[in-house]
Amino acid sequence: MISLHCRSVADTHGVASSLAQLARTGDVLILSGDMGSGKTAFAQGFAEALGVDEPVTSPTFTLVHTYDTGRVNLHHADLYRLDRMSEVADLALAELVEGDGILLVEWGDPAAPLLGDHLEVRMRHDDIDDDARFVTVRGVGRTWAARWERVEAAIATWRVDDPSC
Numbered sequence: 001m002i003s004l005h006c007r008s009v010a011d012t013h014g015v016a017s018s019l020a021q022l023a024r025t026g027d028v029l030i031l032s033g034d035m036g037s038g039k040t041a042f043a044q045g046f047a048e049a050l051g052v053d054e055p056v057t058s059p060t061f062t063l064v065h066t067y068d069t070g071r072v073n074l075h076h077a078d079l080y081r082l083d084r085m086s087e088v089a090d091l092a093l094a095e096l097v098e099g100d101g102i103l104l105v106e107w108g109d110p111a112a113p114l115l116g117d118h119l120e121v122r123m124r125h126d127d128i129d130d131d132a133r134f135v136t137v138r139g140v141g142r143t144w145a146a147r148w149e150r151v152e153a154a155i156a157t158w159r160v161d162d163p164s165c
Helices: 009-020 039-050 085-090 093-098 109-115 148-154
Strands: 002-006 028-033 064-068 073-078 101-106 118-125 133-140
Touching: 002 009, 009 039, 009 118, 009 133, 009 148, 028 039, 028 109, 039 073, 039 101, 039 118, 101 109, 109 118, 133 148
Parallel strands: 028 101, 028 118, 073 101
Antiparallel strands: 002 133, 064 073, 118 133
């Protein structure tokens, strides 16, 4: 697990962009954290780095937005409004990434067991600075374990040594 401190939305975009540079077809990223912790800002930075040139908003009511980057499809899901695991299963999220996509899931904790290997990005408010966020990044499964050294190097700028962050 890597602990990060993002002092601004620009930092959050920077972390997301750095991780997007490592992402490839079939990858799943699960974003978790309280309301307003920066999940959508992360998604915006990630999408921009992949080449999405349209506004990226949280798909709270449509549940999934797909953006064609020309290289790969970015599927951006938001599970906030789902109440049951069966609703998550009905979305068939894993199928979205099988052919040509990267899946980014806000409020994705409940779906993690259904999605296999993934990168978990957990965000929380900094109690001292309203603009800042603490972020932890954790790889789950072999897919991210094989790239872990590159993940660490890509986001080293924002790394903090205090694991309580």
